[in-house]
Amino acid sequence: MAPLHVTADNGRNGKGPDDVRALLPWYVNGTLGGDERKAVEAWLARHPGAQAEVEALRHLHRAVRAQPLQRPPDRVWAQLRARLQAATSPWPRWLTWAWTGLVTFILAFFLWALFQPGIVLRWQAHTSRPAQAHVWRVAEDGRLIPLAALPLPPGQQSATFVDPFVRPGTTYVYRVELVDRAGRVVWWWTVVQRADTQIVGFYVAIGFVSLAFGWMTVTAYVHVWNLSRRRSRPVQRHAPWVHNL
Secondary structure, three states: OOOOOOOOOOOOOOOOHHHHHOOHHHHHHOOOOHHHHHHHHHHHHHOHHHHHHHHHHHHHHHHHHHOOOOOOOHHHHHHHHHHHHHHHOOOOHHHHHHHHHHHHHHHHHHHHHHHOOOEEEEEEOOOOOOOEEEEEEEOOOOOEEEEEEEEOOOOOOEEEEEEOOOOOOOEEEEEEEEEOOOOOEEEEEEEEEEOOOOHHHHHHHHHHHHHHHHHHHHHHHHHHHHHHHHHHOOOOOOOHHHOOO
16 A cells, blocks of 8 residues: 655645544554554644544444454355456456457468468469469359469569368369460469368367467456556555454
8 A cells, every 4th residue: 555645744844634634544443654653643642632533433443343244145246346347457348359359360360371271373384474473263164263363573483372262172173374564375274173171170270279379368468457557556545444354
């Protein structure tokens, strides 16, 4: 508890008798620090009339301590804990879930880019003129479904493309076309690939790891943030009778 610095000078340094009188409940309860206790005792020595107020507070203290302790029902404790948590946790719950979703998405995308699950197409063209690579998927009715248009630096003849939107165990036909700056096809390649049946498990693993890591990261951050807010919050004095009973 942060000490409340007072002086018993009857207002000469900006502190009046009301500042010291406010400490009387803690003086009676025996929870004042050394400087504050000395200030109250010095003030009482100069104000004998205040002893009646001290005796009244001591009588109230004894009456409170004489009351039998009763344990509230569990539902009361649960409601109290919920109210305390809401009062001491200014971080909204919806914001926690929002940040968890964002961190999970970023991590999942990173893991997907790192491991590249799906059908991987790699090619090496024997021409030095391509400016762009067009990747198509051939539908069952023969239509070409455009998947990507990859720009190629001058002189680059090889490239890689990953198609993540595939069904496990399904066979797909792809067509790769290299075009020059005038839009003419200078090289093309058709390939048949079958999607791995274990790709579903891989996606599930990526999702689980990303969600678990995202939740733990955001929860730890919120906990540290709440602790820092509590430590920086000024301590206020309240009636001491509920303490040290």
